[in-house]
Amino acid sequence: MKDPALLPQAWRLARRELRGGLHGFGVFLACLCLGVFAISAVGSFAASAQGGLLADARALLGGDVEARLTHRELDAAQRAALAEKGRLSEVVEMRAMARAAQGEGRLLVELKAVDEAYPLFGALGIEPSAPLTDALATDAAGRHGALVEASLLQRLDLRVGDGLYLGEAELRVSGVLSREPDRTLGAFTLGPRLLLSHAALAETGLLQPGSLVTYAYRLRLPPETPADEVRAGLQAAFPDVGWRLRTWREAEPRVRDFIDRMTQNLSLVGLCALLVGGLGVAGAVRGYLGGKVYHIAAMKCLGAPGRVIFSGYLLQVLILGAIGAGIGLLAGAAVPWLAVQLFGGRLPVPLLPGFYAQPLLNAALFGLLIALVFSLKALGIARRVPPAVLFRGYAETARLSPGAGVWAAITLSATALALLAFLTSADRRLALWFIIGALACFAIFRGLSALVIARARRAPRPATPSLRLALANIHRRGSPAGSAVFSLGLGLTVLVIVALVQANLNRLVDETVPAEAPAFFFMDIQHDQVAAFESVLREVPGVRRSERYPTLRGRITAIAGVPVAEAQIAPEVRWAVRGDRFLSYAAAMPSGTELVAGRWWPADYAGPPLLSLTADVAQGFGLGVGDHLTVNILGREIIAEIANLRRVDWSTLDLNFALLFAPGTLEGAPQTHIATAYVAPADEGVLLRAVTDRLPNVSAIGTREVLANVARTLERIGTAFQGMAAVALITGFLVLAGAISADQHRRIHDAVIFKVCGATRRDILAAFAAEFVLLGLAAALISALVGSLAAWGILEGLMNTPFRLRAGAVLATLGAGLVLTLLLGLAGTWKALGQKPAPYLRED
Structure with missing residues (x-):
């Protein structure tokens, strides 16, 4: 056969095999689909968040250009210079204590005083709907209106129309603030928002020299005016003001950094799921080609070159891989759309759903390289199946080598996979550690799974028949034990790592705070109020x-x-x-x-x-x-x-x-x-009321409330990582299911022999259950060790955080994995228990 005919011949072979259906490739498709979905979903969500930030950047900043100062306002000349550039809006932000006009409730709030020009971009959400000027207007009793978040009403037991004291002024709650265009990022806060006018803020008496007040001056420029040039001109005109000038392109850089870090970490967890799924790819291709040994030998006897066989089955793998990866890509690309439809305004960042080619291309490349890395060995072995197999009546291919060329292709594909993970990472150092860790994990689990099989072979023969059969099933030739321990162990390891990292981060909040922690931090105490403040402290006995x-x-x-x-x-x-x-x-x-x-x-x-x-x-x-x-x-x-x-x-x-x-x-x-x-806890309320009644401008921050906010933030972050780790674990179970499915014929054969020898269903079930319990325990013990070591390295090395082994989290994770392994294993072998011996005995 000439070389130009290689591709047509290979295509004919692949097309013929595909006409036979996808039997044996279910795990292959599912593993690739899940892994590619995880990576593409994270990438698409991050890209849509970045797009949303860029599209909403002017609203997020509050203008085209913002000048921000702390403690002091701009003078008249500086304010006039800004006003000449475009429409100007002035926003004042600070924290203060609010208290209900009726009752003893006290609450720290985030104040924002705005003018009539606010907001320059975007729209406020007010319930009931009303123009901002009407909502903040003064009523007949002389009370200025204020908009508050719903949580303030709940915590102070107020309703719209009730009175609210702020500093020395009484305000009227005129509505609920449901959305601020320049506060859509859900940043960490110490209290609910309270929006009021500049005139109302002036009457509160909270603006004192040295108070922690932020003044933001925002400009809406004419359409064709470059924001960067305006910023440069203002900086040159007033070099010593000490303001912070930003344009809309620089809105919320911390949120961008946070999104980048989250994307990086979640993508690595998704890549870990794809790597675990690679075992399912390898098992599916190996099992499929194992059933084609006689077919391949027959083709060789008829003159088919090995390269045609290799290319034909490689085409089949690539076509099926494209199908699985395509389904994962479509599902991942739909995540931003679904997030907007399901959660809408509750999302922490604005999303701009769309088709983002770069993250989808990266995910597709990851899927392609995984398919190649984990299928080339089996394809190379299939290429080297000798024609004599057709006449020997049995096929021993496990010891065949795929050849130097295939090993070179595997090495090249694995290198390309590592380079892709490194180059697409925002944190190259973390990506490098991930690559090293992944290689180490594969080597460790491959060695440990071989050790489990070797120990089962050398273990003493138990007196209990079910245990004896279970040990024999683990170490017999062709057993799926190696793949089961390998895949399940990797999936459980990822879950252990995530559980330990999250538990240790939560510990920083729950356990590192000393018993003698302060109950309150009091801020904005004026110099002439120090004596009064000290007097209040002396008066409260606790x-x-x-x-x-x-x-x-x-x-x-x-x-x-x-x-x-x-x-x-x-x-x-x-x-x-x-x-x-x-x-x-x-x-x-x-x-x-x-x-x-x-x-x-x-x-x-x-x-x-x-x-x-x-x-x-x-x-x-x-x-x-x-x-x-x-x-x-x-x-x-x-x-x-x-x-x-x-x-x-x-x-x-x-x-x-x-x-x-x-x-x-x-x-x-x-x-x-x-x-x-x-x-003392019993006197906290007394102290809070005494200080805020005597010094209304002083803000009190409760330590317990701050720690609760931090804990909630860590919990939300941990939930995302747990979800991605669950994908890795599900992929591991898929690999286990594939190994059990490939071993189905042998289990049916064993069950028939056991029945002929007098075994009951209960005896057979006990033998199979003992096998899966032993495999699950082996995988769990290995995962506990490797996962704990990896979590220690991440916390101590990358996060510079003390590590403490959380046995409860590890045991709960591994226990759940062990139970699921047992249930999955028994479900996969249930068919074997119901088979009648006669048909199989007739075949033999």
């Missing part, structure tokens, strides 16, 4: 102790003279340069801290600016004692020398700061105080 520090807000602008945008900063401390940070000054070193470098300054220090920095931030910045850090505080650049480095245990919740200045630098700046109070 207060054991308190801490207090002056606070300001500052933004790090340069590290050792290098602007932040150009500096090399470790990823784990990038939070320190994202926007303004709380900072303070102190003469004495805070309690509970340890100096690791340098010396503390004298209590009466009055020299050039000195700074104490936490050791982790200094390491991430690449700084040491004697280096300099530039901090912008209220528009003034302060260059401070690092005098010492501190190690801080943040889990104590004692008051502390990453940046702590020496005395003599910040005392003259507008500032407020922050304090903690340690009080």
Whole structure:
């Protein structure tokens, strides 16, 4: 046969085989479909979220350009310069305590004061529907209107029309705020939103010098005006204002980063499911070609070259792989549409459903490479089946080698798979660790599954017949035990990893908070209110102790003279340069801290600016004692020398700061105080009412409520990872089902022999159940060990988080896996129990 005829001959062979149906390829299709679906669904959801952010960017930012300041407003000249560029809207944001006009309820709320131009883009959701100006207008009693989220009404037992005290003013709840266009991302908050007018905010008396207030000035530009040019012009005209200028293209960069990280992590879990599914692909192709041995030998006797056989069955595998991957791609591409239809406005990010080719192409390539990597060996062996098999009456192909060329193709495909995972990853370091971990897991599980079979072969013969038969079934030639332990073990390992990582992250909230944690953090205490605040603490008998520090807000602008945008900063401390940070000054070193470098300054220090920095931030910045850090505080650049480095245990919740200045630098700046109070639980309500009644502008943050919010956030993230891990586990069960299905004929044959020898159904069921229990236990023990080690590496190495083995989570996960393995195994062998011996005896 000439080479040009290779493809037509191979196509004829593949087409003929496909006409015979898809029998034996159910697991093949399901495994590829599930794995490709997982990857394409994550990619499509992330792409639609990115598209939604871009399409909604102006609404998310609130304008084409935003100028943001903390603590202070723009002056008249600066405001006029902004107003010349386009339509201007001014938004003021802060936190405060609200209390019901009737009753004792107190609640921390997120205030937003807006003008008549708000919102410049998008639309507010108000229930009952009303224009914003009418909702915020003053009623006959002189009360300004306010819009609140539904949770505020529930927690303070209020209804629309009721009164609400905020600072020194009484407001009227005029409606429920169901949507804000510039707050659709569901960011972490400390309380429900309360929307009011600038006039109403002025009457509350909450705007005090040094209060933690954010002023945002937003511009809607004419259609053809470039936002970047406007920002550059404003920055050049007012270089020393200290504002943060952003355009609509930079809206919510943290959310974009979060989406990228979630996409990366979930995609890797989905790829893990696809890798586990590769075992099902290998088993299905091997089982299918095993049944074609005599057919292949006959074709060789008639002169068919091995390359035609190889190419024909490869075409068949690729066609079926395309079908399975295509179904997965369609399902994955539909996820954003379904999410919008099912959840709508409850989604944490705006979605723009559509057909996103890049994530679907990546998922298709993953599916193609998995199909090749796990099917080429069986295809290579089929190519080398000798024609003499047709005359020997049996086929021993397990020991055949696929050949050097096929091994080279497998290596090339596996390398391409690893490169694709690496190049499509937003975090190359994490992707590299995943590739190494996947290779290690495959090697470990392959070796351990072989060890389980070897131990079963060498184990003493139990007196119980069912156990004896179970051990024999595990180590006999052609047993599916290796594939079962391998596939099920990998799936359970992924589930153990996710369970342990989530349990340890939850532990940070549940267990690392000390018993002596403060009950409240009190913020925005004015300097002239310190004495009154201390007096209230003394009057409440349950207060054991308190801490207090002056606070300001500052933004790090340069590290050792290098602007932040150009500096090399470790990823784990990038939070320190994202926007303004709380900072303070102190003469004495805070309690509970340890100096690791340098010396503390004298209590009466009055020299050039000195700074104490936490050791982790200094390491991430690449700084040491004697280096300099530039901090912008209220528009003034302060260059401070690092005098010492501190190690801080943040889990104590004692008051502390990453940046702590020496005395003599910040005392003259507008500032407020922050304090903690340690009080008995029974007296928390008394303290809260006493402080907020005496000092209405002071905000109280309850520690328990903050920790509950963090726990809910971790739970939502963990749910997504658990769902993806479940896909990996389901794929593992599919592989197990495929192995059981391929072994069906042998089990029927065994059941017939047992019945002839006098065994009852109960005896046969006990033997099969013992086999699956032993396999499940082996897979569970291996998964517990490997999954715990992997979770330890992820937490200690990648997340820099202490690891603790959570035996309950591991046992619950493995117990569920063991029960499902037993049920699946028995369901797959149930057919064997009902077979009559006579037909099979006649065949033999």
